[in-house]
Amino acid sequence: MKLMPQHAGSAKVLRILSLAALAALVYLAFWWQQQAAEAAPWTVIEKALVESLWLEELPPLPNDAGNAVADNLQAARLGQRLFFDTRLSRNGEVSCATCHQPERRFTDGLPTARAIGESKRNTPSLVGVAYSPWLYWDGRKDSLWSQALAPLEDPAEHGGHRMRFAMLLQEDPVYRTEYNALFDQWPEFDAEDSIATNVTAVDWSATWQNLASADQQRIATIFVNLGKVLEAYERQLMPSPSRFDAYVSALANDEPGAEDILSKDERAGLRLFIGEARCVQCHNGPLFTNNEFHNTGLLPPSGSLPDEGRSAVLEQLTTDVFNCLGEFSDAKADQCSELVYMRKGPELLGAMRTPSLRNLAGTEPYMHKGQMQTLAEVLRHYNRAPMALIGHNEAQPLGLSNRQLQQIEAFLLTLDAPAAGGDNWLSSPSGPEIEPDSKLIHTLSGN
Amino acid sequence: MKALRTGIFLCLVQLLLGSDLLAHGSITAEGDLCVIRIGFYTAHFKVFQPDTSQEKEFCEDLPAAGSSIFVMEYLHQSLGDVPIEFRIIRDITGLGRFARMEDIAKIEDLEAVTVFHQPAVIEPQVFNVLHDFTEDGDFVGIVTVKHPETEQYYSAVFPFHVGTRAWGYIPLFAITAILSHLIYLYFSGGSYRWRAARRASNKTLQYKTSPSHARILMLAPVLLLMGAATENTVSQSWLSESGNIKLSFSSVVEPLPLNQIHEWILHLETPAGMPVENVLVRMAGGMPTHNHGLPTEPVVTQYLGNGDYRVEGVRFHMQGDWVMKVSITLANNQQDTVLIALTL
Numbered sequence: 001m002k003l004m005p006q007h008a009g010s011a012k013v014l015r016i017l018s019l020a021a022l023a024a025l026v027y028l029a030f031w032w033q034q035q036a037a038e039a040a041p042w043t044v045i046e047k048a049l050v051e052s053l054w055l056e057e058l059p060p061l062p063n064d065a066g067n068a069v070a071d072n073l074q075a076a077r078l079g080q081r082l083f084f085d086t087r088l089s090r091n092g093e094v095s096c097a098t099c100h101q102p103e104r105r106f107t108d109g110l111p112t113a114r115a116i117g118e119s120k121r122n123t124p125s126l127v128g129v130a131y132s133p134w135l136y137w138d139g140r141k142d143s144l145w146s147q148a149l150a151p152l153e154d155p156a157e158h159g160g161h162r163m164r165f166a167m168l169l170q171e172d173p174v175y176r177t178e179y180n181a182l183f184d185q186w187p188e189f190d191a192e193d194s195i196a197t198n199v200t201a202v203d204w205s206a207t208w209q210n211l212a213s214a215d216q217q218r219i220a221t222i223f224v225n226l227g228k229v230l231e232a233y234e235r236q237l238m239p240s241p242s243r244f245d246a247y248v249s250a251l252a253n254d255e256p257g258a259e260d261i262l263s264k265d266e267r268a269g270l271r272l273f274i275g276e277a278r279c280v281q282c283h284n285g286p287l288f289t290n291n292e293f294h295n296t297g298l299l300p301p302s303g304s305l306p307d308e309g310r311s312a313v314l315e316q317l318t319t320d321v322f323n324c325l326g327e328f329s330d331a332k333a334d335q336c337s338e339l340v341y342m343r344k345g346p347e348l349l350g351a352m353r354t355p356s357l358r359n360l361a362g363t364e365p366y367m368h369k370g371q372m373q374t375l376a377e378v379l380r381h382y383n384r385a386p387m388a389l390i391g392h393n394e395a396q397p398l399g400l401s402n403r404q405l406q407q408i409e410a411f412l413l414t415l416d417a418p419a420a421g422g423d424n425w426l427s428s429p430s431g432p433e434i435e436p437d438s439k440l441i442h443t444l445s446g447n
Numbered sequence: 448m449k450a451l452r453t454g455i456f457l458c459l460v461q462l463l464l465g466s467d468l469l470a471h472g473s474i475t476a477e478g479d480l481c482v483i484r485i486g487f488y489t490a491h492f493k494v495f496q497p498d499t500s501q502e503k504e505f506c507e508d509l510p511a512a513g514s515s516i517f518v519m520e521y522l523h524q525s526l527g528d529v530p531i532e533f534r535i536i537r538d539i540t541g542l543g544r545f546a547r548m549e550d551i552a553k554i555e556d557l558e559a560v561t562v563f564h565q566p567a568v569i570e571p572q573v574f575n576v577l578h579d580f581t582e583d584g585d586f587v588g589i590v591t592v593k594h595p596e597t598e599q600y601y602s603a604v605f606p607f608h609v610g611t612r613a614w615g616y617i618p619l620f621a622i623t624a625i626l627s628h629l630i631y632l633y634f635s636g637g638s639y640r641w642r643a644a645r646r647a648s649n650k651t652l653q654y655k656t657s658p659s660h661a662r663i664l665m666l667a668p669v670l671l672l673m674g675a676a677t678e679n680t681v682s683q684s685w686l687s688e689s690g691n692i693k694l695s696f697s698s699v700v701e702p703l704p705l706n707q708i709h710e711w712i713l714h715l716e717t718p719a720g721m722p723v724e725n726v727l728v729r730m731a732g733g734m735p736t737h738n739h740g741l742p743t744e745p746v747v748t749q750y751l752g753n754g755d756y757r758v759e760g761v762r763f764h765m766q767g768d769w770v771m772k773v774s775i776t777l778a779n780n781q782q783d784t785v786l787i788a789l790t791l
Binding site for chain 2: 049062131281285290291300302315338340341344347349386388390391
């Protein structure tokens with residue numbers, strides 16, 4: 001009788017111990033299974049998918065039939081000069097490189113771009129941008145040259161106008177010579193033109209409307225050519241092989257030591273990326289983007305309406321005078337397939353262009369309004385796949401664990417590499433110095 | 448069975464009693480959606496407070512003051528062609544959720560009580576406005592649409608409350624509900640049956656048909672079709688629904704490329720091998736398992752002779768299973784369809 005309570009006590013301890021042992025065993029089994037799954041060799045399908053992301057698989061740059069100087073190296077050099085020239089702005093302080101900063105992989109580290117004023121969306125990187133049939137987050141431009149013209153005349157960005165830019169190209173001796181070498185003939189300015197080019201008002205449209213149509217035509221042609229040399233420069237901005245590419249190279253050639261290039265977590269992240277996490281559905285190909293439009297249920301920043309994205313610009317694309325079918329394009333009508341066979345439809349409501357995932361390190365904040373500061377935040381969003389405020393979120397909840405999200409993040413960071421071409425293309429060009437002309441700066445800065 | 452029926456009845460009684468708590472004015476709850484009726488126009492109505500409630504959708508009453516986004520997704524597409532005016536006023540009718548258009552019409556100075564006004568505007572895709580409520584209270588929303596031809600105005604009025612509200616009759620309803628259930632349970636011997644059911648539930652597993660199962664069942668033929676054809680080879684051919692046309696295709700770019708616009712040549716012939724000439728051919732495509740279409744709208748641009756048709760503007764933007772649908776209109780106006788399953 002005296003032993004009973006003691007006996008019952010030890011039985012209880014035994015029960016607890018055995019339960020604990022069982023729990024440990026279950027945990028071990030799960031751990032072992034996970035380790036085994038992560039260490040498993042790639043299946044044939046997985047390996048093909050991994051190789052489809054390899055930079056080596058990048059097809060040649062598609063032609064831009066709309067721009068006759070797109071692949072002209074001289075044009076690219078002139079474009080490079082102009083890209084870094086702050087005289088291409090109303091206040092003489094803004095160049096393309098103000099927001100597209102080479103040292104930040106051509107982004108600016110801000111939620112939304114800031115130049116003369118604040119623009120509507122996040123500055124995208126330019127590395128590999130020439131592969132996209134559509135430009136801007138909503139794809140409202142169908143060529144790089146046409147895109148390059150828009151910020152130049154946007155009052156919140158460069159805030160200038162075509163008449164003034166034409167004047168700059170004519171008056172700067174270096175620009176004038178290089179332009180002459182590329183394009184047929186330099187149109188001479190008459191007195192009326194020089195009045196027009198001196199307009200400093202933010203609203204220059206009245207002056208423009210008053211020009212004779214032949215004058216408008218000449219100035220618009222110079223302006224368009226400015227866009228075309230900027231495109232020639234941007235076409236040189238290509239990604240270079242990253243640590244991920246070194247891994248795929250070793251994997252594809254059956255070289256030993258592939259496992260040393262990516263860590264276990266990074267490889268596990270890659271496996272999730274092409275599998276369970278379904279990232280590769282939209283972030284596919286060597287640039288990790290299909291350059292298409294998808295609604296992924298992002299919240300608008302505080303105090304702003306949801307962004308209608310792609311569906312709001314379809315009309316504008318077809319009527320844009322600077323589109324592929326317009327008179328300033330060098331393309332024939334049958335070379336404008338993307339514009340001609342453009343899709344419409346309700347699934348484009350709230351849809352934005354898929355960005356490339358090469359070069360995520362140091363290019364935060366992310367998303368079209370820079371809503372998210374870290375990759376962890378972005379991954380949590382896709383794991384949750386919330387309802388979209390407008391339209392429908394195409395993504396579906398993933399149900400991944402925190403550890404798995406961390407692995408995907410680790411993998412994404414292996415895609416980082418400097419843009420190809422080195423300093424040759426990544427900074428203001430050397431060569432003939434651009435001599436600041438005080439008179440010109442005065443005219444162009446408008447103050 | 449009887450218990451279930453009675454239970455449903457009791458719930459219905461409560462719903463009827465409490466229906467004006469759920470929706471009021473021109474906004475009604477239909478299934479999962481809140482629907483606003485503006486004359487014969489209808490739209491899916493939702494309100495968001497992203498700063499505090501992220502993507503949580505409100506029908507009209509809002510939990511707190513603050514930045515609020517009102518969204519109308521058109522169920523009636525022509526709403527995208529007409530000017531829509533949106534106004535929010537402080538509720539001075541004293542009628543609360545029973546305020547109607549007639550009561551609003553009696554307000555002499557509408558502007559004086561207006562807290563938000565979006566003048567008439569045409570929004571082709573979706574209508575949304577943002578208002579930052581600075582204080583709690585009762586408000587009335589007024590949406591006005593002008594019919595483009597008859598010039599007649601249609602209005603929707605929906606009273607709503609911002610901020611935590613007094614509990615009102617809700618506790619009374621709740622107590623009545625719980626009591627009525629308990630009384631019913633007592634008289635029907637429910638507690639005994641509940642315990643018995645709990646014991647039994649360990650032994651049987653019930654199979655439920657949910658909407659997602661239904662969808663999978665509907666997809667089955669498509670999936671079967673996909674299983675049948677996974678290799679995209681030129682020599683392959685597909686038979687039309689009627690069995691009268693055999694289709695094969697070749698792509699100008701082989702293998703089928705990802706993210707690159709390209710052309711196809713469709714070849715149509717009879718099962719006996721005679722070319723099918725001069726019929727109207729259209730092609731569309733999509734990913735049935737992803738519920739979306741192609742990223743382009745391809746067009747058959749040319750008849751090349753010998754049953755060959757040129758399709759321009761084909762582009763694939765995702766790897767996986769695609770189904771292309773080729774619609775053929777014959778000379779006698781008869782329709783035929785060929786489905787091509789592809790794996791990219």
